[in-house]
Amino acid sequence: MFRNQYDTDVTTWSPAGRLFQVEYAMEAVKQGSAAIGLRSKTHIVLGCVNKANSELSSHQKKIFKVDDHIGVAIAGLTADGRVLSRYMRNECINYSFTYESPLPVGRLVVQLADKAQVCTQRSWKRPYGVGLLVAGLDESGAHLYYNCPSGNYFEYQAFAIGSRSQAAKTYLERRFENFADSSWDDLVKDALMAIRETLQGETLKSSICTVAVVGVGEPFHILDQETVQQMIDAFEVVGEQEGSAAEPDAAAGQEAAAEQGAAAADQGGSTDECVAPMDI
Amino acid sequence: MTKQQANWSPYDNNGGSCVAIAGADYCVIAADTRMSTGYNILTREYSKICKLADKCVMASSGFQADVKALQKQLAARHLIYQHQHNKQMNCPAMAQLLSNTLYYKRFFPYYSFNVLGGLDNEGKGCVFTYDAVGSYEKVGYSSQGSGSTLIMPFLDNQLKSPSPLLLPVQDAVTPLVEAEAVNLVKTVFASASERDIYTGDKLEIVVVTADGIRREYMELRKD
Secondary structure, eight states: OGGGGGOSOTTOOOTTSOOHHHHHHHHHHHHSOOEEEEEOSSEEEEEEEOOOSSTTSOOOOOEEEEETTEEEEEEEOHHHHHHHHHHHHHHHHHHHHHHSSOOOHHHHHHHHHHHHHHTTSOTTOOOOOEEEEEEEEETTEEEEEEEOTTSOEEEOSEEEESTTHHHHHHHHHHHGGGGGGOOHHHHHHHHHHHHHHHHTTSOOOGGGEEEEEEETTEEEEEOOHHHHHHHHHHHHHSHHHHHHHHOOSGGGOSOOSSHHHHHHHHHTOOOOOOOOSSOO | OOOOOOSSOSOOOOOOEEEEEEBSSEEEEEEEOOEEETTEEEESOOOOEEEEETTEEEEEEEOHHHHHHHHHHHHHHHHHHHHHHSSOOOHHHHHHHHHHHHHHTTTSOOOEEEEEEEEOTTSOEEEEEEOTTOOEEEESEEEEETTHHHHHHHHHHHSOOOOTTSSSOOOOSBOOOHHHHHHHHHHHHHHHHHHOTTSOSEEEEEEEETTEEEEEEEEOOOO
């Protein structure tokens, strides 16, 4: 194919002005299992889907605490994510040590982005194959950022990355205008519903997802399984009513037999892909 | 030609005394709150006690700038440990970390005389005592600082524990009850304040038990 000629090296441009290795790295993020983030004025919720290689193995850790006020969810090569989390933790510790105050989130994501950019301009390196959703609270409020392997970063009200993230993004796009004033419960519920969208029909259970929260007066912590399961149970009961209330589209006007059915029809779901080899 | 001498010292001694006593299920760590330099008092309300981990508390006398730097180092290293191990450091682990941190600066030492106290993994009280460069030992009780020469013999008299070199190995922790140990600490500091000019003002007592950490204060002589 045409693009194979210029994709051997990260330091080779294509005639169209693209760096294919960087784009391939972003592809690796798309292959990872989903991670979502959303924020209100005072809290940020991160969620991710846990996929284990087999029944026998434990699932990969995709949400990391970086500091009391910052956490990160990753999608892509989890090994790269682990290394970057370690870097972020060190940066936070060093900043706290020097300035006796928490590292502002915006500063951390810039450092992370610069670190990623370096790998796009060295012939002996490769780009990090992981996308990071950085959730953090600082003096200027609650923030959610997305860091790309390309070295770009963006701030979001809500976002989803990884495989089948488009389904979650569509759900979030419908609802994001209400997030700013959402309560803690509503925010977590929205996160769980967004996660459910990426499951394409599979039942949402606390064993296959992880949810973490950081907010004003609430240091970053991962919610335990029982709390998550309780929240799932709470909205599954009212799920059918919520399913139709949430969708302004006329298409889902009737109550479908299962709210998952309605969700799947709404998304125009893609075929079920098997989990990528570099399990994420 | 005589050797050139430095006309300033990087160190200062801010005085004060620290004590720690280990019990069967508790640990008492205490220090006075006077910070001085030379014959002057800088403040009467400075805490020499620092909580390093859930069940681990350190009291340090000496040069407080070095003490503060040491405390920050340990806190940062503890955070890294928590990230890696998903749990807090236990007291013996922190004791080793403190020793290593002190020896790391063997050739420009922290002018800090420390006692570390807390509960070990089994919930029993433990006290570790250090010199400035990290030599340490697990003991049943200890004191450091300007009043230690006055305090230590008194503790030896009251808490006499058998030599750790004897067989069978005897427990170094005192059979005293928590309230008795706290009383002993108060007595000891009241006595030390009488004769040590650098010890006085207020006594801060921290008690570590399975239920958590409790803090208590007592007034001392202000002269």
